[in-house]
Structure formats: C-alpha cells, structure tokens
Amino acid sequence: MGTVHARSLDPLPMHGPDLGLHPDDAELVEAEPETKQEVLENKDVIVQRVHIDGLGRTKEDLLGYEIADVFMAKNLIDVMKKSHEAREKLLRLGIFRKVEVVIDTAEGEDALPNGLDVTFEVTELRRLTGSYNTMVGNNEGSMVLGVKLPNIFGRAEKLTFQFSYGTKETSYGLSFFKPQLGHFDRNICVNLYKVTGQFPWSSLRETDRGIATEFNFPIWKTNHTLKWEGVWRELGCLARTASFAVREESGHSLKSSLSHAMVIDTRNSAILPRRGALFRINQELAGYTGGDASFLKEDFEIQLNRRLFWDSVLSASLWGGMILPVGDKPASIADRFYLGGPTSIRGFSMYSIGPQSEGDYLGGEAYWAGGLHLYTPLPFRPGRGGFGDLFRTHFFLNAGNLCNLNYGEGPRAHLQKLAEYIRWSYGAGIVLRLGNIARLELNYCIPMGVQIGDRICDGVQFGAGIRFL
Amino acid sequence: MSLAAEAFVSQIAAAEPWPENAALFQPLKDDQVLLSDCASSLAVQAYLRMCNLPVQVCCRANAEHMSPSGKVPFIHVGNQVVSELGPIVQFTKAKVVGCVSGQGLSNGPLSCKRHLQHCAEGSAVFLQGHSLSDGLDDVQRAEMKAYMELVNNMLLTAELYIQWCDEATAAQITRPRYSSPYPWPLNHILAYQKQWEVRRKMSAIGWAGKSLEQVYEDVSQCCQALSQRLGTQQYFFNKQPTELDALVFGHLFTILTTQLTSDELSDKIKSYSNLLSFCRRIEHNYFQEHERPGLDPLSIRPSLM
Numbered sequence: 001m002g003t004v005h006a007r008s009l010d011p012l013p014m015h016g017p018d019l020g021l022h023p024d025d026a027e028l029v030e031a032e033p034e035t036k037q038e039v040l041e042n043k044d045v046i047v048q049r050v051h052i053d054g055l056g057r058t059k060e061d062l063l064g065y066e067i068a069d070v071f072m073a074k075n076l077i078d079v080m081k082k083s084h085e086a087r088e089k090l091l092r093l094g095i096f097r098k099v100e101v102v103i104d105t106a107e108g109e110d111a112l113p114n115g116l117d118v119t120f121e122v123t124e125l126r127r128l129t130g131s132y133n134t135m136v137g138n139n140e141g142s143m144v145l146g147v148k149l150p151n152i153f154g155r156a157e158k159l160t161f162q163f164s165y166g167t168k169e170t171s172y173g174l175s176f177f178k179p180q181l182g183h184f185d186r187n188i189c190v191n192l193y194k195v196t197g198q199f200p201w202s203s204l205r206e207t208d209r210g211i212a213t214e215f216n217f218p219i220w221k222t223n224h225t226l227k228w229e230g231v232w233r234e235l236g237c238l239a240r241t242a243s244f245a246v247r248e249e250s251g252h253s254l255k256s257s258l259s260h261a262m263v264i265d266t267r268n269s270a271i272l273p274r275r276g277a278l279f280r281i282n283q284e285l286a287g288y289t290g291g292d293a294s295f296l297k298e299d300f301e302i303q304l305n306r307r308l309f310w311d312s313v314l315s316a317s318l319w320g321g322m323i324l325p326v327g328d329k330p331a332s333i334a335d336r337f338y339l340g341g342p343t344s345i346r347g348f349s350m351y352s353i354g355p356q357s358e359g360d361y362l363g364g365e366a367y368w369a370g371g372l373h374l375y376t377p378l379p380f381r382p383g384r385g386g387f388g389d390l391f392r393t394h395f396f397l398n399a400g401n402l403c404n405l406n407y408g409e410g411p412r413a414h415l416q417k418l419a420e421y422i423r424w425s426y427g428a429g430i431v432l433r434l435g436n437i438a439r440l441e442l443n444y445c446i447p448m449g450v451q452i453g454d455r456i457c458d459g460v461q462f463g464a465g466i467r468f469l
Numbered sequence: 470m471s472l473a474a475e476a477f478v479s480q481i482a483a484a485e486p487w488p489e490n491a492a493l494f495q496p497l498k499d500d501q502v503l504l505s506d507c508a509s510s511l512a513v514q515a516y517l518r519m520c521n522l523p524v525q526v527c528c529r530a531n532a533e534h535m536s537p538s539g540k541v542p543f544i545h546v547g548n549q550v551v552s553e554l555g556p557i558v559q560f561t562k563a564k565v566v567g568c569v570s571g572q573g574l575s576n577g578p579l580s581c582k583r584h585l586q587h588c589a590e591g592s593a594v595f596l597q598g599h600s601l602s603d604g605l606d607d608v609q610r611a612e613m614k615a616y617m618e619l620v621n622n623m624l625l626t627a628e629l630y631i632q633w634c635d636e637a638t639a640a641q642i643t644r645p646r647y648s649s650p651y652p653w654p655l656n657h658i659l660a661y662q663k664q665w666e667v668r669r670k671m672s673a674i675g676w677a678g679k680s681l682e683q684v685y686e687d688v689s690q691c692c693q694a695l696s697q698r699l700g701t702q703q704y705f706f707n708k709q710p711t712e713l714d715a716l717v718f719g720h721l722f723t724i725l726t727t728q729l730t731s732d733e734l735s736d737k738i739k740s741y742s743n744l745l746s747f748c749r750r751i752e753h754n755y756f757q758e759h760e761r762p763g764l765d766p767l768s769i770r771p772s773l774m
Contacts, residue, residue, distance in 0.1 A: 232655055232658070235534075236534065237537075240537060244545060244548070244550070247535050247550065248529075248531075248535060250531060250534040250535050251530070251531030251533075251534035251535070252531070252651065252655060253655075254651070254652050254654075254655045290652060290653070291652055292651070292652050358548070
C-alpha cells in the first residue's frame with residue numbers, strides 16, 4: 001500500500017486530519033444580500049467579541065490563531081466569509097465533531113452600535129474513539145481496526161493505533177501526530193510499526209519493524225517532508241521453490257535512512273483529476289546514520305491533466321527512479337524498484353517486468369514509466385447526473401522499462417540501457433471512482449515489446465488502487 | 470507442493486549427475502560460526518569427501534536464514550537445496566549412477582552402486598553416487614543409526630548447552646560471535662532472541678535443570694560409548710567409513726580444535742586415545758588430499774562388481 005514502485009511497506013496513512021468535506025465537492029457559500037440587508041452590506045461593522053463555547057480539554061492558545069482573522073472583518077459579508085473560513089480551520093484541526101457559527105449584534109455595556117459578536121459553538125470529539133474500516137491499496141484490500149485518541153494534550157495532538165489485516169499484508173502501528181500552534185500545515189509525526197507482507201511475484205516474505213519520524217512543512221506552494229526512518233527488515237522465502245537468488249537475500253538487515261520529499265499538487269482531486277498537475281520528487285539516503293543498508297535512491301512522479309472538448313480529459317504521467325548502492329554491497333531486493341501490473345504498465349502481471357530468476361522477479365535499479373490517457377464519459381451517458389458520473393471510459397497508452405545499471409559507465413550509457421527493450425501496451429477500459437479514496441479499473445489491454453521472462457496479462461485486466469500510472 | 474509431488478521432483482532431480490559447482494553454505498568461518506554449526510558443517514564436508522563428491526565451501530553471514538530448515542549447513546546442488554546431514558545422506562544415496570560410453574548415456578537403477586566403466590575410445594566420464602553404508606547388513610545399519618542418534622542427542626545438545634546456557638561462554642564467546650555481522654542495535658536483538666530460543670528448547674527436552682558438570686559427565690559417557698564401539702578398528706564399521714564416522718569426526722575434531730572458556734570439554738575427549746587417533750586418521754586421509762599432486766576430484770576407484 002502507498003508508494004508502490006519501491007515496494008515499500010509504508011504504514012497506512014496515519015497522519016493528517018480527517019477532512020470534513022471533499023475538496024472537489026466543496027464550494028464556498030456565497031451569501032446573497034437580500035434587499036432588507038442591502039443597507040448593512042455597506043455598513044462598517046466591528047467584531048467586538050469572538051466566543052468559543054463548548055471547550056473541554058482543548059487549550060485556548062491553540063484556537064486563538066484559527067479565529068484571529070475574524071477580528072479583521074470590516075463589513076457583514078466579510079464577517080460571514082471570515083467566520084466560514086475560521087470554521088473550516090477549526091474543523092481541519094480534527095478535534096471537533098461539529099462547529100456552528102452564530103453572528104449576533106454585540107450586547108453588553110461596552111457594545112458599539114455597529115458591533116458584532118461571533119460565537120463558535122463546538123462539540124469536541126470524545127477522548128477515545130474506535131473505528132473499523134476497509135481500505136483499498138494497490139490491488140489489495142484490507143480490514144482496518146483503529147483506536148484513536150484525538151486531542152490528548154489539548155493542542156490537537158493525536159495518538160492512533162491501527163491494526164490492519166489484508167490480502168497481502170498484516171500490520172499494526174502506533175502513530176503520534178502534533179501540529180505546530182497556528183500553522184497546522186507544519187507538523188511532526190512519529191510512527192512505530194510492524195508490517196508483514198507477502199510478495200508472490202518474487203516468492204518473498206518480508207517483515208518490517210520500524211520507527212519513523214517525519215516533519216512536514218509547506219514552503220510557498222510546495223509541501224516538503226523530512227523523514228528519518230529506522231527499520232529492522234527480515235526477508236524470507238515464501239515457498240520451498242523460491243529461486244536461489246531470492247534465497248540468498250534471506251536474513252535480517254537494518255536500514256536507517258533520511259529522506260526528503262517535495263510535492264506540488266494543483267489537481268482538483270487525487271483520484272480522477274480533471275485539471276491541474278502533480279510533481280513529486282523523493283530522495284532517500286541510507287547508511288549514514290547506522291544500519292547496514294547503504295544507498296541513495298531518487299524517485300519522481302509527474303502528472304498533467306487537461307480538459308478537452310465534450311467533458312473529456314487528457315492526462316499524461318511520467319514516473320522514474322534510480323537507486324545507487326553506496327559501497328560494494330548491491331542493493332537489497334527490498335529496496336529495488338518493481339514495474340508492471342494493473343496500476344502501472346497495464347497488460348503485464350503484477351510487478352512482472354524486468355530481471356528475474358527462475359520465475360521470481362528481482363526488481364531493478366532504475367526504471368521509467370509513462371502513460372497517456374484519455375478519459376471520456378460513458379458512451380450514450382447512461383445514468384447522467386447520478387450513478388453514471390462515477391464511471392468514465394478510458395483509452396490508454398503505457399510504456400516503460402526496468403533494468404539494472406552498470407554504474408561504471410556514464411549517464412549516456414544508462415539512458416541507452418533504459419531506452420532499449422521498452423515494454424509498452426495500449427487498450428481501453430472503464431474506470432469507477434470510489435468516493436475520494438480509490439479507483440477501480442477494468443481494461444482490455446494489448447501488451448507489446450514483451451521481453452523473455454516478463455509475464456503478461458493480455459485481454460481483460462482488473463485493477464484497484466489509489467495510485468495509477 | 471504435496472509430499473508425493475515433492476518426492477517425485479526430488480527423484481527426477483536426483484537423476485542428474487553431481488554438478489561441478491555444488492556448494493556448501495555455512496556461517497562466516499573466522500568471526501561468526503559457532504561450535505555446534507562448525508561441527509555440523511565439518512561432518513557434512515567429511516561425508517561428502519568420503520563419497521568423493523566435490524563441493525565448494527561458501528561462507529555467508531545469512532547462511533542460517535538461507536537454509537530451508539533454519540539449520541546449517543546446507544548444500545546447493547543443481548537447483549536443489551538440502552540441509553542437515555540426514556537429508557543430505559538421503560539425497561546423495563538417490564543419485565543415479567551413470568556413465569558415458571561410446572554408446573551414449575546409460576543410467577543405472579536408482580539404487581546405489583559404485584560403478585566404473587572405461588570407454589574403449591579412450592575418453593571416459595565417471596559419475597559416482599555413493600552410499601557409504603551399502604556394505605552393512607540390517608543389524609549393523611540399525612546400530613549405526615542408533616549411534617548417530619546418540620551423537621545428535623548427546624554431543625550436539627551438550628554443545629548447544631555450553632554455548633548458550635552457560636552464561637560465561639554465552640557472554641564472552643557465543644553472543645559476540647553470533648551477532649558479529651549485524652549493526653547495532655540489531656546485533657543485541659538477534660543474539661538474545663537466539664539465546665532465548667535455544668534455552669526454551671533446552672527446557673523442553675529437560676536439559677535446563679542440568680549443571681555444567683552434569684553436561685560434561687554426559688559428554689564423557691557418550692565418548693566412552695563411542696570409544697568402546699570403535700575399539701581398535703580403523704572406522705566404526707568394517708574398514709570403510711560410513712556417515713557415522715563423518716558425524717563423529719565432525720563433532721570431535723571441532724571440539725578438540727575450538728577454544729572455549731575452559732578446556733574441560735576437549736580434555737574429556739583427549740582421555741580416549743583411540744578417538745584421537747580416529748580423528749587424526751580421517752583428517753589425514755580426507756582433508757589433506759589436496760596436497761597430493763595430480764589427484765582428480767573424481768578419482769578412480771576399483772569396482773566391486
């Protein structure tokens with residue numbers, strides 16, 4: 001689940017608040033001035049008091065930042081707009097179940113004739129909540145049981161414990177999240193986790209026990225994440241018939257790595273965007289803070305979406321990555337990249353492209369993959385305005401390559417190696433959007449450029465996941 | 470795979486001749502390997518040399534985890550992986566004996582024989598499979614199995630006990646050696662995990678309550694039994710070595726040549742002179758062969774047909 005190409009066993013997204021509204025669906029409420037209030041629209045008002053009712057354990061200094069803007073409002077429309085924004089901010093903290101805004105004229109002894117009182121009536125979340133969800137990762141599903149303690153110390157900190165049982169993975173983890181006062185986008189998250197995964201395409205079983213500390217902060221329009229992660233990895237063979245190359249990788253290792261990721265996301269939705277672009281770049285350096293895995297890994301993702309005639313969308317995406325082992329030990333099978341499957345190059349079996357040994361896919365040190373898609377509404381638009389809007393037809397062209405590099409040669413030789421033996425595929429299918437969470441695809445694919453050793457899935461292929469090429 | 474399918478596949482695989490790149494895997498020789506693992510590995514190496522099957526010894530830090538059963542050593546022959554002496558003996562027994570002559574490849578039956586055929590055209594390839602215990606009758610074979618069980622239950626368990634349950638040895642020798650390939654803090658975690666596992670096994674078989682003196686006493690009794698059986702003979706049965714000889718050699722030689730916190734264990738063995746000369750004899754016959762010039766790993770043996 002999560003970032004798929006490096007086959008990392010990222011824990012479930014435990015950080016971040018639960019957004020109350022879907023970003024696509026939200027529209028700013030514009031209050032239309034009625035004739036009666038025409039007079040008030042131009043009238044200057046002063047916000048004299050802002051109350052927050054219903055606080056229990058939440059500390060007040062946290063909220064001061066979120067509601068500070070309300071005091072700046074100059075007229076009634078402005079007050080309503082700013083109150084709405086403050087309400088959004090309070091909900092984003094993830095500590096209130098409900099926030100209601102009441103705007104009233106000021107009362108009391110020092111009330112001005114044009115003074116207003118704004119009251120936020122909030123209901124805090126309970127101290128302990130449990131949850132039961134199902135989650136969809138990349139071609140796998142799982143059942144998640146969670147226990148959450150929101151706002152434990154009063155400043156929007158959150159402690160979460162999750163247990164997930166899935167078709168490919170079993171995991172549990174503890175996560176602590178703390179935002180900075182006044183800047184919710186800057187936050188720290190500490191995770192402890194144990195994840196087991198089974199990878200039949202490599203006949204590999206992996207158990208990771210680790211601790212990760214990450215620090216998120218925005219700079220201008222970009223979002224950055226700095227992370228330190230220490231993982232105890234245990235690799236084993238999934239079956240007696242695993243190839244010897246995979247058997248040689250069995251055993252224990254310790255990876256201690258520092259990573260940095262930058263994301264610029266202007267899309268309107270993560271699942272089936274209609275416009276906008278995504279640029280994500282990730283680098284990871286392991287080995288300089290302990291452990292025995294030692295490498296430098298780079299990974300990038302670009303996606304561009306553009307709306308065309310008749311409600312159709314053209315989407316282009318490009319993925320790429322490279323891992324450079326530092327020292328004389330080659331990169332471990334758990335760190336290498338994998339390619340192929342219904343979520344990357346369609347028409348090929350899951351992660352079944354590239355170097356392999358006796359049918360077990362070993363992954364590669366460098367890869368690139370590109371996709372060109374055209375999404376259109378269903379032909380004849382059945383169920384328009386309702387259920388039919390969740391489906392889209394899609395025509396695609398995917399291409400990519402995965403290989404090992406010979407690091408002695410220069411970059412020209414690397415590019416040449418990545419450019420030979422390109423696998424590509426084309427086809428058409430139907431996409432179903434599941435809320436804002438996941439996407440299901442049913443495609444008819446025709447794989448081309450198949451090399452010896454690749455496993456294909458030509459014809460109809462089904463895919464489910466969150467991140468597609 | 471089901472048991473029947475696995476047996477079928479291993480029969481088919483056994484039909485291939487012994488390849489030249491057969492390898493034996495064990496933990497790192499200088500820093501990591503422990504007494505019990507070294508003894509098991511040496512027993513398998515001795516057995517394969519007695520069978521004249523060449524094998525290359527590869528040392529890997531993760532040999533224990535690579536092994537399909539979790540125990541070292543294991544051999545990688547063709548695309549088969551077999552671990553521990555018992556299964557390796559079974560595996561080599563099933564090797565088909567075949568030879569190439571002017572008429573082409575002919576296969577012998579799946580039962581074992583020593584076979585020699587010299588092609589009239591002047592080129593000959595000898596493929597040998599071996600069962601060292603062929604010359605034994607049923608009573609002797611049962612006796613051999615019983616003594617092998619004795620060595621496994623007494624000597625091997627005593628080695629494990631001394632390594633892991635004796636706190637002084639565990640702290641000074643075993644844990645540092647076992648965890649040497651791993652970085653901090655993984656080394657401590659793995660060493661303590663292994664120690665806990667071995668101690669649990671010891672209490673399951675009833676050895677947890679024993680004191681070190683009792684263990685030395687058990688070793689002494691075991692050596693006495695072996696010494697009595699060996700008597701003045703060259704090997705335990707007849708004049709040819711069997712897998713029992715390989716196993717006993719592996720354990721005794723390792724104990725004699727390994728430095729522990731105290732020398733009591735090797736002293737127990739040294740008190741039996743016939744065991745000492747037995748070890749020297751096998752070492753001389755099978756482990757110093759490479760010093761003799763011009764010896765082919767696939768050596769020619771007289772036929773018993």
